[in-house]
Amino acid sequence: MMIKPFDDTYFMKKALQEAEAAFDKGEIPVGAVIVIEDRIIARCHNLTETLNDVTAHAEMQAITAAANFLGGKYLKKCTLYVTLEPCQMCAGALYWSQIGKIVYGARDEERGCINLNTKLHPKTKMIGGVLAEEASRLLKRFFVEKRNLN
Numbered sequence: 473m474m475i476k477p478f479d480d481t482y483f484m485k486k487a488l489q490e491a492e493a494a495f496d497k498g499e500i501p502v503g504a505v506i507v508i509e510d511r512i513i514a515r516c517h518n519l520t521e522t523l524n525d526v527t528a529h530a531e532m533q534a535i536t537a538a539a540n541f542l543g544g545k546y547l548k549k550c551t552l553y554v555t556l557e558p559c560q561m562c563a564g565a566l567y568w569s570q571i572g573k574i575v576y577g578a579r580d581e582e583r584g585c586i587n588l589n590t591k592l593h594p595k596t597k598m599i600g601g602v603l604a605e606e607a608s609r610l611l612k613r614f615f616v617e618k619r620n621l622n
C-alpha cells in the first residue's frame with residue numbers, strides 16, 4: 473500500500489502548531505502555512521494583539537511571506553492551510569494572490585468568507601473540515617480561559 477507522507481492532514485498539523493504558538497502568546501489561536509510542491513514556504517500565526525494590528529491575521533502574513541520567498545506576488549501553485557475558515561479580509565487578499573488552493577480546518581459561520589459571500593479567485597479551489605475538531609477545540613479553550621481571566 474502506498475502511503476503519501478505529505479497530505480492535507482500533515483500540513484494542517486503544521487498549521488495547528490502555529491495556532492498553538494498563537495495561543496501561548498495570548499493571541500486568538502489561528503495558524504497558517506503555505507505549501508508549494510510539498511514544501512512549506514511560510515508558517516505564520518495570528519499576531520493582532522502583539523502587533524496591535526487588525527490586519528495581522530495568520531493568512532495575511534503567510535501571503536506576504538510566501539510572496540517574498542518566491543520573489544513574485546502570485547501564489548498560483550501554492551496551497552494555503554489555515555486552521556479557521558478565512559475572513560473577508562483574508563479571502564480578499566487571497567483573491568489577489570490567485571492562490572491555487574485553500575484548505576481550512578474549522579468553519580467560521582459568523583465571520584467566515586463562505587456565509588459572507590466573499591469572492592475567491594475563480595481558479596482557487598477551497599476545501600474545509602481538515603482537522604476541524606482540533607482547530608475549534610483550541611479556539612474554544614482560548615475563549616473559555618479568556619473569559620475566566622476577566
Ligand SMILES: [Zn+2]
Binds near residue numbers: 529558561563
Ligand atoms: Zn482573516
